[in-house]
Amino acid sequence: MDAEELNLLSQTLAKTMAATPSGPVLCSALNELGWREMLAETPDVAVPLVFRLLGETGAHAPLLADVTGTGTLPYAGGSWVSWSREDAEILPVRRTEAGTPLSPEALAAGRRAAGWWLLGTGRAMLELARAHALDRQQFGKPIASFQAVRHKLAETFVALDGASAVLSAAGTGELPALLAKAAAGRAALLASRHCQQVLAGIGFTSEHSLHIHVKRVLVLDGLLGSTRELTAEAGRLVIDSGAAPRLIDL
Amino acid sequence: MDIADFRAGLRAWFTTHDLTPPPAAPADVGAHVAQLSRVRRELWDAGWMRYGWPESVGGLGGPAVLRAILGEEVAARDLADSGFFTLVEILVPTMIDYAPPELAAELVPKLLSGAEQWCQGFSEPGSGSDLASLSTRAVPQEDSWIVNGQKVWTSLAQYSQRCVLLTRTAPGHGGITAFLVDLDTPGITIRPLRTMDGAEEFCEVFYDDVVVPSSRMLGQPGDGWRVATDILPYERSTCFWHRSSFLFSRLDRLVGEAEEPDAGAIGSAYLSLYTARARCRETVRRFDTGGKLGPETSVDKILLQTAEQELFDSARDLIPGAVELDDESPWRQEYLYSRAATIYGGTAEIQRNIVARRLLDLGKEQ
Ligand SMILES: Cc1cc2nc3c(=O)[nH]c(=O)nc-3n(C[C@H](O)[C@H](O)[C@H](O)COP(=O)(O)OP(=O)(O)OC[C@H]3O[C@@H](n4cnc5c(N)ncnc54)[C@H](O)[C@@H]3O)c2cc1C
Numbered sequence: 001m002d003a004e005e006l007n008l009l010s011q012t013l014a015k016t017m018a019a020t021p022s023g024p025v026l027c028s029a030l031n032e033l034g035w036r037e038m039l040a041e042t043p044d045v046a047v048p049l050v051f052r053l054l055g056e057t058g059a060h061a062p063l064l065a066d067v068t069g070t071g072t073l074p075y076a077g078g079s080w081v082s083w084s085r086e087d088a089e090i091l092p093v094r095r096t097e098a099g100t101p102l103s104p105e106a107l108a109a110g111r112r113a114a115g116w117w118l119l120g121t122g123r124a125m126l127e128l129a130r131a132h133a134l135d136r137q138q139f140g141k142p143i144a145s146f147q148a149v150r151h152k153l154a155e156t157f158v159a160l161d162g163a164s165a166v167l168s169a170a171g172t173g174e175l176p177a178l179l180a181k182a183a184a185g186r187a188a189l190l191a192s193r194h195c196q197q198v199l200a201g202i203g204f205t206s207e208h209s210l211h212i213h214v215k216r217v218l219v220l221d222g223l224l225g226s227t228r229e230l231t232a233e234a235g236r237l238v239i240d241s242g243a244a245p246r247l248i249d250l
Numbered sequence: 251m252d253i254a255d256f257r258a259g260l261r262a263w264f265t266t267h268d269l270t271p272p273p274a275a276p277a278d279v280g281a282h283v284a285q286l287s288r289v290r291r292e293l294w295d296a297g298w299m300r301y302g303w304p305e306s307v308g309g310l311g312g313p314a315v316l317r318a319i320l321g322e323e324v325a326a327r328d329l330a331d332s333g334f335f336t337l338v339e340i341l342v343p344t345m346i347d348y349a350p351p352e353l354a355a356e357l358v359p360k361l362l363s364g365a366e367q368w369c370q371g372f373s374e375p376g377s378g379s380d381l382a383s384l385s386t387r388a389v390p391q392e393d394s395w396i397v398n399g400q401k402v403w404t405s406l407a408q409y410s411q412r413c414v415l416l417t418r419t420a421p422g423h424g425g426i427t428a429f430l431v432d433l434d435t436p437g438i439t440i441r442p443l444r445t446m447d448g449a450e451e452f453c454e455v456f457y458d459d460v461v462v463p464s465s466r467m468l469g470q471p472g473d474g475w476r477v478a479t480d481i482l483p484y485e486r487s488t489c490f491w492h493r494s495s496f497l498f499s500r501l502d503r504l505v506g507e508a509e510e511p512d513a514g515a516i517g518s519a520y521l522s523l524y525t526a527r528a529r530c531r532e533t534v535r536r537f538d539t540g541g542k543l544g545p546e547t548s549v550d551k552i553l554l555q556t557a558e559q560e561l562f563d564s565a566r567d568l569i570p571g572a573v574e575l576d577d578e579s580p581w582r583q584e585y586l587y588s589r590a591a592t593i594y595g596g597t598a599e600i601q602r603n604i605v606a607r608r609l610l611d612l613g614k615e616q
């Protein structure tokens with residue numbers, strides 16, 4: 001797929017996600033657009049694109065099960081959740097009995113997908129906060145002119161761009177996927193905190209869409225291992241092998 | 251030469267050429283500079299130091315990424331101070347782009363081959379972050395310029411033969427002019443300053459009626475601001491790759507030395523460093539394929555400086571006392587030096603200002 005085709009596909013997907021009710025309806029719409037074929041043929045293109053766009057558009061659909069092969073997924077703290085095929089304001093994820101452990105490949109694929117979703121969600125929050133900062137006036141000027149506000153948004157931007165580089169480098173392999181999910185979770189949690197602060201009162205209401213993103217980040221972070229757990233797991237791996245795997249070379 | 255051949259050849263060469271530094275106190279800058287000269291000389295004589303630089307300055311050509319790989323291999327073996335080793339990355343491109351070609355051809359090989367050290371005289375007592383306010387004056391007189399003023403924090407000035415100096419020749423950003431000044435010129439006084447890590451790395455440098463030939467001007471009168479900002483793409487590609495490699499070597503060392511390494515802290519330091527490295531690779535690759543680097547490299551800078559401080563904070567936590575009680579511990583000097591990572595090369599706050607203004611397009615500050 002060349003850059004122009006990719007761009008076109010990206011626009012079509014984003015439009016569909018924005019115009020279709022989340023959950024099973026969106027799932028069918030994406031299937032019609034060829035989601036499953038794309039996933040089978042070009043997962044390296046399909047997963048980053050589709051999951052990032054879910055985050056950016058604020059939509060959701062039960063696509064993670066297509067990537068991992070199951071809707072019963074490990075969650076933080078050794079617990080399990082199931083992802084049902086229904087609509088829900090945040091995500092249709094519920095506690096459930098322990099399921100069958102995922103294969104290392106399925107786990108890695110799921111972590112990459114969840115990572116892209118977290119990144120997209122972080123970007124959606126940053127865009128909301130940025131627009132608000134430019135729009136909202138206090139003390140006779142836009143709050144975007146205050147350095148404390150600017151630096152919070154700048155730090156969010158940096159964290160998300162860093163996570164994007166880690167996700168892009170996650171090609172195959174278990175450790176790169178683990179690090180990618182951890183980097184994305186860390187960035188999205190930071191984005192939640194900073195953007196919530198910049199949006200202040202209005203961002204604390206249920207009318208404003210920020211809270212949906214914030215709560216989704218909390219769920220996505222817990223799925224397939226939380227940032228805290230994955231970071232510690234990476235640390236144990238470094239300690240056990242006596243050196244930090246570079247993974248990335250020029 | 252392609253990347254894989256270069257790396258393999260270099261690694262093979264290192265197996266028969268041991269450049270391990272002789273023992274020296276961590277804060278002995280003189281010893282570090284001597285070692286730096288030795289490493290450069292050996293690498294130059296063997297050709298490795300010449301790859302990635304154009305033939306016009308004594309190089310052997312090839313992509314800049316070869317220099318990043320050389321830096322990585324040097325860092326992996328701890329052969330030279332990582333900050334000092336990469337100084338050429340910010341000095342040589344200035345010469346290639348702005349010096350008269352004969353001057354660059356004559357002098358750059360002396361720097362690359364370790365025969366000379368050079369320094370960068372930008373900051374002044376009154377001009378740090380606000381570099382464009384600098385006031386060291388240069389006034390034309392026949393075919394020379396007379397320089398008067400004071401620079402500060404000029405790293406390695408006391409060991410250097412030459413300095414890339416920014417001067418004021420007219421008001422405003424467009425009134426800054428750069429020169430390559432010989433530091434043995436009469437009227438120059440260099441006074442080393444002791445830093446908090448116990449080293450004498452940077453200096454105050456006083457310029458009193460210093461006569462600089464016009465042929466030493468870098469670019470045209472008024473090009474100085476561009477000279478200063480054009481360095482950034484180099485600092486933030488090849489230099490950062492080298493720095494991240496150095497930091498990885500310290501993470502390895504930390505894991506080896508910590509008696510009870512905490513998985514959360516090690517994992518977090520690793521994640522931060524790995525993130526900086528992933529970002530840096532994107533930047534190096536973009537640069538290497540002819541892409542222009544701009545304000546987006548402030549992201550790289552923030553990621554790397556944050557990772558550096560987190561790593562040394564963890565070292566202090568996990569090797570208790572090494573930093574504050576053991577005078578001779580390398581952790582002490584490196585921990586303290588890491589405190590400067592958010593200061594030199596544009597402070598952490600200035601980087602965030604750039605991200606806010608240029609990347610997030612938030613308009614003017616209050
Ligand atoms: C180890 C080391 C080596 C160095 N080597 C060299 C060298 O070789 N050559 C050279 O020329 N210089 C060198 N420097 C100097 C370095 O570039 C300056 O220290 C740096 O530019 C900051 O300037 P300053 O120290 O005057 O701080 P200031 O600019 O006075 O800043 C003080 C504080 O105010 C903050 N601040 C300033 N302006 C703003 C703003 N607009 N918004 C928000 N916050 C702001 C800064 O972030 C900082 O926290 C070196 C510095 C160090 C520490």
